[in-house]
Amino acid sequence: MVLAYIAVFLVQPFFLQNNLLNGDTPGIYFSSWYTKEYLFPRITGWDPFFFFGYPENHFYGPLVPYASSLLSLFMPLESAFKLLVAAALLLTPLSFYYFARSFGLSGKDSALAMLAMFSLLFVRPDELVGGNLSSLFESGFVANSVALPVFFFYFGSLKRGAANGLFVLPAVLLSLTLLAHTFSGVAAFIAGVAFAISGWQRQRLVFIARHFSLAFLLSAFWLVPAIAKIGYSDVSTSGTVPFDFLVLTIAVVLAFYLGSRKESGAAEPLAFVALLSGFSFLGKIANVPFHFQRLFMFLVLMAPVIIFFVLRALGRQKALWVPFIAACLLVAVFSPGINPGGVSILKSVQGTDEKIHGRLYIDAPLNAESQFEELQHLIPMQYSANSVKGQQVHSSRNSRYIFYMEQALDGNHSQWGVPLDLNLVSSMGEDARALVPFQMRLFGITHVVSAEKRFEEWEEVQDLFAIYLRDENTGETSLHNYKLYKVGGSPIAEVLKARPEVAEGNWDDAVKGWFMSNAVKDTILVSEPVPGFAGAGGETVDVIEQSSTMERMKFRVNSANPVPVLIKISHFPNWRAYSDGTELRIYRASPYFMLVYAKGEFELRYVNALADTAGYALSAVGIAVVAFILLNRKRPFFGMPA
Incomplete structure (x- = not known):
């Protein structure tokens, strides 16, 4: 029933209507396009399209762009990208069921837990939390949603592997979670630590150490260079897990209570909740560069399984378990609607015969385009022209200076993800705006696409396209007529x-x-x-x-x-x-x-730096280890006894 709902009401409109220009989606779709057109079969490489050049797939997990590029060998890239998202959606409830079964719930109770967990994906605490359905279709957090089912398969495989010592499958799943989405990979690592502290038996600790080691080897080709060059990334502290200290306290209290009732089934999920909440609480205090809101849905989705064990310990499982599931379903029913088809309607923009040898700046503030960053990605892909600002701002230390220039040009431009002193720009007023032509020259910007002629020196080349926007508050419609301008610039x-x-x-x-x-x-x-x-x-x-x-x-x-x-x-x-x-x-x-x-x-x-070469060598060792284990296994499963 759940799979049928996903296929009919989520996957179908997503395939037929979504133009992949909603929220952050154009950023990761652009990475998939660039990987296919310029890098494949390589995984990482230099990308000159944004930020005056940045390392593509280097600080952001490469799984989604590379998997999309691989699938595009057999179908158009757009279909390949959507197929990957659809597969993640369909696998999500299956991963919930596998997770619940791994922790000892019966088939019926696991199905009910899966239903509750899937219902919670409709919750909309914040559009930026990641992992829920609104974050996928409206905020465009595709990598987060692709990593979600892999995470729960991983968590379930940890429980099974801790019992039988088979560590290859958990290691592979941990590596895939990290390569899909960095923040989800951190959550998965914390899950592994939760297993270690939930049982200090030697066999379990050896199992955890082995699977961590193998996961590191398998992902080292990406992880080692990313860590070695993290100083060239630009990440700020953002977001929060609501009531993280309270959640931490509740998790510790429940762990002691269930332990006193000899109910050990929820030990690892409770340890995970406590560690994740503690990481959020202490990380904010220490100003750790991390987007803590991305951890929230992992805590929410642990609730049904934890509540099952609490009800069983209280002797109220039969009386309250089904009403709890019904309450979760009501949350889904009465949550605001999800729009898998997206709200952006752009498919393409008018081309140009102008030869753009320098950099093309897309001057599209939030009040002049229908969706955040849609023009900034659609135009460079369609024109095959190197632009200035993309979505993956953490990939370049130059991103903050682009934001400064944009804020001086028009305060309605979007800015996110990197530390900025916006008071400096506002305090300078017109003096800041007067610097923009010189900043553009410094950046090598020779052309601008804009709905306004910002400076008299700009030379109009041609009309390109018009966008009509409707103000949701007033109902008024505004016209934004975009043109191509020459702005002088300078050589690279x-x-x-x-x-x-x-x-x-x-x-x-x-x-x-x-x-x-x-x-x-x-x-x-x-x-x-x-x-x-x-x-x-x-x-x-x-x-x-x-x-x-x-x-x-x-x-x-x-x-x-x-x-x-x-x-x-x-x-x-x-x-x-x-x-x-x-x-x-x-x-x-x-x-x-x-x-x-x-x-x-x-x-x-x-060229490859030492960290790149070392990372590839370590991953080759990891692949060899997996091959050796599979070829020599005596059990019909991935791994070997610890």
């Missing part, structure tokens, strides 16, 4: 006429002050002392070769002597520069660009 690499200045104190603080001041017009900051010479004023830089991903570029510096060359591509440890076989030193330049000193021809390459 240029010789500096003035010697760069060394930033004083904290880099981010210094760069923020520089970026929001007149110094951005003619000065570049560097993070360390550099050679003391600069260009004379007549030198130029030509791009003579460039790969489609910009992972390999050749430049010609028209100068007889070495000069400082600012490369307007995000600084990252995988970059190497060479001239005549000699490696050139790459300096970090403001905001997070690269600076080299060169003459004549030199080459810029994106």
